[in-house]
Amino acid sequence: MIRELTLDELTAEGETLGRSLPPGTLLAFDGELGAGKTTFIQAIARGLGVAGPATSPTYALVHRYRGRRGPVFHLDCYRLRSPDEAADLDWEGLLAEGDAILVEWPERAGAWLPPPARRFRLHHVADPERRGLEAR
Numbered sequence: 001m002i003r004e005l006t007l008d009e010l011t012a013e014g015e016t017l018g019r020s021l022p023p024g025t026l027l028a029f030d031g032e033l034g035a036g037k038t039t040f041i042q043a044i045a046r047g048l049g050v051a052g053p054a055t056s057p058t059y060a061l062v063h064r065y066r067g068r069r070g071p072v073f074h075l076d077c078y079r080l081r082s083p084d085e086a087a088d089l090d091w092e093g094l095l096a097e098g099d100a101i102l103v104e105w106p107e108r109a110g111a112w113l114p115p116p117a118r119r120f121r122l123h124h125v126a127d128p129e130r131r132g133l134e135a136r
């Protein structure tokens with residue numbers, strides 16, 4: 001099922017999800033550029049107690065935020081040129097240490113990606129002020 005949400009609704013949904021996430025959860029987020037993956041992830045991070053947008057360099061593959069219970073990792077695999085580059089990531093360390101591991105463009109990590117607890121897809125829809133959210 002795809003629900004078409006405004007920015008406020010998507011944000012509220014993400015914050016609620018973040019507040020109820022069990023420790024050590026890996027979530028994956030699919031969807032084309034501008035579909036709202038980063039926006040949704042930042043709302044989830046707020047729900048996990050992340051105070052503000054961390055001043056991470058935009059070229060970083062792994063962003064580390066300080067959440068209420070522990071570190072929240074946000075991975076943007078868009079920049080991986082091949083899945084083999086994901087082999088260099090310390091996936092076990094991220095899973096061991098992370099309160100949450102939120103992965104954008106998960107397909108670019110190929111088989112290196114550990115199995116996500118849940119997978120979301122964001123969609124552009126006819127209404128430019130809404131985005132389709134599909135939870136799988």
Ligand SMILES: Nc1ncnc2c1ncn2[C@@H]1O[C@H](COP(=O)(O)OP(=O)(O)O)[C@@H](O)[C@H]1O
Pocket residue numbers: 005006007008010031032033034035036037038039040122128129130131
């Ligand atoms: N309903 C909506 N949900 C999410 N983002 C929206 C919505 N309406 C407009 N936007 C805007 O669309 C853009 C989504 O960008 P972003 O989250 O970076 O997408 P992605 O990470 O998928 O490339 C943001 O500028 C956001 O403000």
Ligand SMILES: [Mg+2]
Pocket residue numbers: 037038104
């Ligand atoms: Mg993004």
